[in-house]
Amino acid sequence: MKNKKILLALFFIVVLVQIGIGLKSAFGGIDILQSGQVVKLKCSIGNIGSWNYRNLIIRERVNSFYLPYNSDIVFVEKEIKKAKKKKSYPENIDLWGYKSEFYIGFKEGKDGIYFPEAYATKPDNFDIYFKTTPSICILIKYENKKEVLLPTPKIVFNSMSIKLSYSEKQLKKIAGYVNNIPGEKRNAVGVFRYRDGTFLPVDIIVNGKSLNEIAGKKNFEK
Numbered sequence: 001m002k003n004k005k006i007l008l009a010l011f012f013i014v015v016l017v018q019i020g021i022g023l024k025s026a027f028g029g030i031d032i033l034q035s036g037q038v039v040k041l042k043c044s045i046g047n048i049g050s051w052n053y054r055n056l057i058i059r060e061r062v063n064s065f066y067l068p069y070n071s072d073i074v075f076v077e078k079e080i081k082k083a084k085k086k087k088s089y090p091e092n093i094d095l096w097g098y099k100s101e102f103y104i105g106f107k108e109g110k111d112g113i114y115f116p117e118a119y120a121t122k123p124d125n126f127d128i129y130f131k132t133t134p135s136i137c138i139l140i141k142y143e144n145k146k147e148v149l150l151p152t153p154k155i156v157f158n159s160m161s162i163k164l165s166y167s168e169k170q171l172k173k174i175a176g177y178v179n180n181i182p183g184e185k186r187n188a189v190g191v192f193r194y195r196d197g198t199f200l201p202v203d204i205i206v207n208g209k210s211l212n213e214i215a216g217k218k219n220f221e222k
Helices: 002-035 050-055 074-084 168-178 211-215
Strands: 037-043 057-061 065-068 092-094 102-108 114-120 129-132 134-143 146-157 161-165 188-195 198-206
Touching: 002 188, 002 198, 037 114, 037 198, 050 057, 050 168, 065 114, 074 092, 074 134, 114 146, 161 198, 168 211, 198 211
Parallel strands: none
Antiparallel strands: 037 188, 057 161, 065 146, 092 134, 102 114, 102 129, 134 146, 188 198
């Protein structure tokens, strides 16, 4: 009986700790939304349609991060050596099987949009950073329809996703704007609130217009 009481007490302690962690995480997210640094990153956006209306969300991704390879990653060097031994030099090397994590550091451009500046195994030297993994190493580019070996290979890192919630009525307003812009002419920018490696998506700006403002929704950018 005494052991049961001890186990029950331990169970309640674990539950309370988990609740505390959950509340801390939730309030931390709210705090970032209210006072986190505004960071804008290039992204894409497709047509708004039935899938969005059914799920009441817009789900997009920030453009992948391309950075010059510094010959400083052991498994990439290994794969490049393998590629050089092949008869037909591959356009790129698949790195999805490697789960090594890296940090991407960002810098603000003159247009107010941030771009990836460097990668590292630690975020120490970055004011704004994102933890991610590499996807491919690009070895060849095309010039005048001809393959040209890159003097410096490029590493492509996976980016963050954007998920924004709206009502069906709001989504139809957004669709009335977005869908009337030809895909190749859409210039989309994801807006995030940032703090300590955490990016919380709050809006998408398409050709200079905020989707939140089109929908009549609170804008966390300002």
